[in-house]
Amino acid sequence: MTTGEDGGPGGFALDPRLAGDTLPVGDLPLCSVLLMNDSRFPWLILVPRREGAREIVDLSLAEAHALAGEIRVASRVLQAVAAPDKINVGALGNVVPQLHVHVIARFLSDPAWPGPVWGHGTRAPYPPHAASALLERLRAAFAADEEPPP
Template identity: 50%
Template structure:
């Protein structure tokens, strides 16, 4: 993990929330949706299959924990979990709380609407809530 660094685009688009044993947890700065991103802290990792078996198991534990936080905190109609990587090759997995009345439903969130900026207080509150529920 010593050579790991976040892609500059993730740094620009997200707010750091926490570091779990394997992954960094980020909040995407788009107030249209509760949207977390997990990034395994493994250098040059592009695909989940690039992780060792034990790392994959740890990733799924952390993904489940993040998904539970989204369910508890936001009570979504559906959770979307996706690892696309077509624009940014560093492995990063989106966890998005979706609602039947959100602005993109039922379509995928990508390319539907411009990102909505968080108010500073709400961004700070979200990060604190998520971090607390992750028991950090």
């Protein structure tokens, strides 16, 4: 996992709302990985670094397959770091049209269970020390992740 690629001038740019609501984790080959800055839910967002992409069908077939693989990696990372009861995956885009995929660790005890996290209560940003510690754990888990054998 690398950190902080933005595609340069005239290339990929992260939607300002995503940038304002998240903390950067790093980059996978296709996607920038972000942590939603809401301590109520361990929540990653994958954003394919492709200018103008709004829907998965805007990606090439190879990119769509790569996105599926990166969703699997993010899911395994959340399982390793948070040990959730369930992983929710969704690509809505109703508020932010830029293609992005939510990968959310859910718990039977979380405040929104069993409903969706969107629009539930008020976001609770991570305190700086907790954000730093979680980002370190996530980055280490991404670095250590290997596809298990079939």
